[in-house]
Amino acid sequence: MARPILYADYFGLSERPFALQPDPSFIYWSGQHRRAFSVLEFGIMSSAPITLITGEIGAGKTTLLRALLDRLDDHVIVGLISNAQGGRGELIQWVLNALDVDIEPGETYVQLFQKLQEFIIGEYAMGRKVILIFDEAQNLSIEGLEELRLLTNINSGKDELLQLILVGQPELRDLVLNPRMRQLAQRITASFHLTPMDLPATEHYISHRLRHAGGSGEEFTPEAIAEIHQVTRGIPRLVNQMCDFAMLYAWSAESHTVTEQIIDEVLKDQVFFGAHGIPEEKPA
Structure with a gap:
């Protein structure tokens, strides 16, 4: 029997869409x-x-x-x-x-x-x-x-x-x-x-990675994505980290949708350290 890949099977995905290892097959061409x-x-x-x-x-x-x-x-x-x-x-x-x-x-x-x-x-x-x-x-x-x-x-x-x-x-x-x-x-x-992604690019980025892994691309609500963008400032690696935790929390809560409330839970538990110490972007 195949071993489940964390939350991937629960969401009907072939693999984790937000793994941190650089993977050209997942690249989102903003x-x-x-x-x-x-x-x-x-x-x-x-x-x-x-x-x-x-x-x-x-x-x-x-x-x-x-x-x-x-x-x-x-x-x-x-x-x-x-x-x-x-x-x-x-x-x-x-x-x-x-x-x-x-x-x-x-x-x-x-x-x-x-x-x-x-x-x-x-x-x-x-x-x-x-x-x-x-x-x-x-x-x-x-x-x-x-x-x-x-x-x-x-x-x-x-x-x-x-x-x-x-x-x-x-x-x-x-x-x-x-x-x-x-x-x-x-x-x-x-x-x-x-430069970091703006909100529309972040929305497309998250949807793209979900669809590439076999999802619908609509597993995250717009409100959840907006909060993710605010916390991560649109930096792809941090978006990946936050989304990975969010899907893990949704799985544990038996929810097939990542909501703003789930993002709040991730932040409240302080398991996401990525956003700490992000420097302000210097003007080009």
Whole structure:
């Protein structure tokens, strides 16, 4: 006998519609997520030296990246680097590891840079482009970002041999706008900042995920969705957390509809911590 998936069977769903793991199959293409994805594709197709995507924690940046990776063909070599930190020389080791380029103990920075350059030129000679994606790039220091800018010096002539995609939280914008980063900023030719969803987008988002999991899309009342939007400020990851708890509470109350009262119960029991400490959105 199959094990029930928490509340999913009760609501007639094939799976939990609000799981927190990024899943491109569940992606809701809001207007701004379509624009952000178009910027990513434009950055690649136009051979932009650096593409920048920023947004609040949980805004859907990683899900967009996974959707992008699913669409890239074999002519693109991707190095994905998450949470890279460290000083000069360490960043280039992160890059070489992401590209599966072997590193010998004791190699100097010059040797590592030469090895990376030879790899990129070799891929270019075989008709392939190399893209480095830095997720959570707000963790990079000013020195780290400057080192990334220097990596783009590998490019020469009219063709871009190496492209960078920087993805991170709003603080990344602040880093890039630092006066010391003028040279880096000049190489960013494609950028987009993801903002939280408004109420109509939140309504469509919740309905979309429910229908994708086999539901009607009407399991939540409009009043419940309005309160969810107010509490989560329309940040997708927080919407997922709140909706997941709400459906769990509805299941335990033997209700097939998530009402405003059920949302109030979730909030009263203080099981939803996600909304605590949400920073105010800075103007673009």
